[in-house]
Amino acid sequence: MITSNTSFLALIGNPVSHSLSPIMQNAAIKYLGLDLIYIAIPCKNEDLEIVVNSLKKMNCKGLNITIPFKKKVFDLCSEISPVAKKIQAINTLKLKNDNNWSGTNTDIEGFIYPLKNLNLTNKNSIILGSGGAARSVIQGLIDLKLSKITIISRNNNSLNELITLFKNDIKIEGILNTNDEIGNLIEETDLIVNTTPIGMSQTSDNDAIPFGQSSWETIDSNTIVYDLIYNPSPTPFLKFCDRKGCMTIDGTQMLIAQGAKSLSFWTNGLEVPFEVMHDALKKYL
Amino acid sequence: MITSNTSFLALIGNPVSHSLSPIMQNAAIKYLGLDLIYIAIPCKNEDLEIVVNSLKKMNCKGLNITIPFKKKVFDLCSEISPVAKKIQAINTLKLKNDNNWSGTNTDIEGFIYPLKNLNLTNKNSIILGSGGAARSVIQGLIDLKLSKITIISRNNNSLNELITLFKNDIKIEGILNTNDEIGNLIEETDLIVNTTPIGMSQTSDNDAIPFGQSSWETIDSNTIVYDLIYNPSPTPFLKFCDRKGCMTIDGTQMLIAQGAKSLSFWTNGLEVPFEVMHDALKKYL
Numbered sequence: 097m098i099t100s101n102t103s104f105l106a107l108i109g110n111p112v113s114h115s116l117s118p119i120m121q122n123a124a125i126k127y128l129g130l131d132l133i134y135i136a137i138p139c140k141n142e143d144l145e146i147v148v149n150s151l152k153k154m155n156c157k158g159l160n161i162t163i164p165f166k167k168k169v170f171d172l173c174s175e176i177s178p179v180a181k182k183i184q185a186i187n188t189l190k191l192k193n194d195n196n197w198s199g200t201n202t203d204i205e206g207f208i209y210p211l212k213n214l215n216l217t218n219k220n221s222i223i224l225g226s227g228g229a230a231r232s233v234i235q236g237l238i239d240l241k242l243s244k245i246t247i248i249s250r251n252n253n254s255l256n257e258l259i260t261l262f263k264n265d266i267k268i269e270g271i272l273n274t275n276d277e278i279g280n281l282i283e284e285t286d287l288i289v290n291t292t293p294i295g296m297s298q299t300s301d302n303d304a305i306p307f308g309q310s311s312w313e314t315i316d317s318n319t320i321v322y323d324l325i326y327n328p329s330p331t332p333f334l335k336f337c338d339r340k341g342c343m344t345i346d347g348t349q350m351l352i353a354q355g356a357k358s359l360s361f362w363t364n365g366l367e368v369p370f371e372v373m374h375d376a377l378k379k380y381l
Numbered sequence: 382m383i384t385s386n387t388s389f390l391a392l393i394g395n396p397v398s399h400s401l402s403p404i405m406q407n408a409a410i411k412y413l414g415l416d417l418i419y420i421a422i423p424c425k426n427e428d429l430e431i432v433v434n435s436l437k438k439m440n441c442k443g444l445n446i447t448i449p450f451k452k453k454v455f456d457l458c459s460e461i462s463p464v465a466k467k468i469q470a471i472n473t474l475k476l477k478n479d480n481n482w483s484g485t486n487t488d489i490e491g492f493i494y495p496l497k498n499l500n501l502t503n504k505n506s507i508i509l510g511s512g513g514a515a516r517s518v519i520q521g522l523i524d525l526k527l528s529k530i531t532i533i534s535r536n537n538n539s540l541n542e543l544i545t546l547f548k549n550d551i552k553i554e555g556i557l558n559t560n561d562e563i564g565n566l567i568e569e570t571d572l573i574v575n576t577t578p579i580g581m582s583q584t585s586d587n588d589a590i591p592f593g594q595s596s597w598e599t600i601d602s603n604t605i606v607y608d609l610i611y612n613p614s615p616t617p618f619l620k621f622c623d624r625k626g627c628m629t630i631d632g633t634q635m636l637i638a639q640g641a642k643s644l645s646f647w648t649n650g651l652e653v654p655f656e657v658m659h660d661a662l663k664k665y666l
């Protein structure tokens with residue numbers, strides 16, 4: 097029940113109407129008996145500063161930040177965690193006692209969550225895409241002690257940017273999606289992570305598979321294939337790899353785990369019920 | 382269920398922690414099946430402008446304004462209704478298509494609600510207190526076509542301010558609470574309205590009756606006694622007058638009716654379920 101003492105948490109982004117965060121966060125909040133609600137707030141680019149600054153002056157206890165503001169919000173924080181600085185992206189803000197925002201990033205822990213019981217030490221990996229999402233994935237693979245990352249992308253600039261950012265942390269290479277070597281790389285790799293939006297229900301061609309189906313004919317059934325997309329679930333890419341006998345992971349667990357980590361961050365370490373959030377999503381979708 | 386498309390309404394004031402508006406408004410919203418929630422936002426004096434202006438840039442569809450901002454919020458509206466201008470108090474803001482606030486006041490309709498089936502035309506009335514709440518009451522009594530209003534107050538300045546504001550609309554006089562005439566006035570009056578906070582559960586002396594019990598020994602059982610306070614309900618004053626045989630009205634109906642009018646204003650005239658809001662309050666208190 098919302099009373100006059102209920103505080104709120106909010107997701108800030110543009111758009112936010114697709115987000116499942118309100119569903120899972122409010123389920124966890126209710127389960128934990130917290131006098132809080134979680135709402136989504138669409139925010140125009142030019143309004144970000146006044147919105148984020150004014151929320152400090154209300155009974156808003158914390159924010160999730162999503163596209164396109166994960167970088168822009170840096171200027172509005174008085175404190176930023178090392179991990180957020182490293183990957184240059186903030187997805188969670190908490191109000192400190194001095195009434196300023198402390199920013200961090202829970203996407204990495206979210207990404208790692210479904211992989212944490214797998215032994216990936218010294219394994220090879222391929223990341224599809226070199227956008228913002230790829231940064232959390234790279235840092236996650238570093239934390240899991242893989243030995244090598246190859247990023248396949250259409251965008252040379254962002255490819256080089258990522259290589260520069262992480263080259264001292266792991267053996268990392270970037271190739272364009274037109275490179276002939278892709279077939280061999282796919283055969284040899286242990287883990288493939290799709291960070292591109294190809295396969296999202298909103299993209300034009302619902303049967304889209306990153307770089308076209310033919311690129312994946314040589315995939316080995318021992319390869320783990322992880323698609324960050326959670327809607328649809330599974331994506332065409334995961335369906336194809338599943339038919340090839342691969343272990344497949346969709347983006348749902350990452351979505352929930354990063355949300356659970358945020359809620360734990362806002363509540364100074366409360367144990368957040370992953371399954372309660374998962375059930376709420378299943379019921380809603 | 383709160384989803385990523387849910388918008389919100391908010392109460393702005395300082396304090397707001399006592400407010401029952403979230404309870405009754407969310408009950409009505411749920412009953413009407415609106416994808417909205419209503420939250421209370423405590424706001425410091427110096428933050429009013431940035432908070433009210435920034436809420437325009439979020440999915441906030443409307444605001445209730447309570448003490449101490451009903452006057453100060455005038456500067457933040459691009460449009461103000463005649464009734465709000467008249468009594469110099471705004472309690473409801475709605476977002477217009479040009480993304481600016483339109484301000485009005487539903488306190489008067491709220492005050493009138495429990496009186497509307499009584500014939501008070503050409504009757505006499507006494508108002509206790511000359512603060513902000515008295516303005517809605519005076520305008521309400523004018524709308525109900527009473528013939529005379531006497532305001533009893535400790536504060537000469539605010540007494541004169543009210544007389545000046547309404548002297549062209551009704552026969553209106555002000556006397557200090559030390560005036561010997563009070564006894565006679567009480568005997569002759571048809572309606573007494575308490576707008577002072579005396580009797581509120583937070584005041585120091587819970588058995589407090591405005592101007593002390595002895596002032597009311599001469600009250601006639603035909604007098605209608607209306608206390609704007611809804612917590613406690615009834616107040617010591619109403620209990621006393623009830624024992625004297627008077628018809629008594631507490632502030633609950635006004636609270637609900639002004640809230641229902643606000644919700645109707647935000648939803649462009651939706652019929653708002655008074656009883657659903659009333660039941661929610663009874664269940665909560």
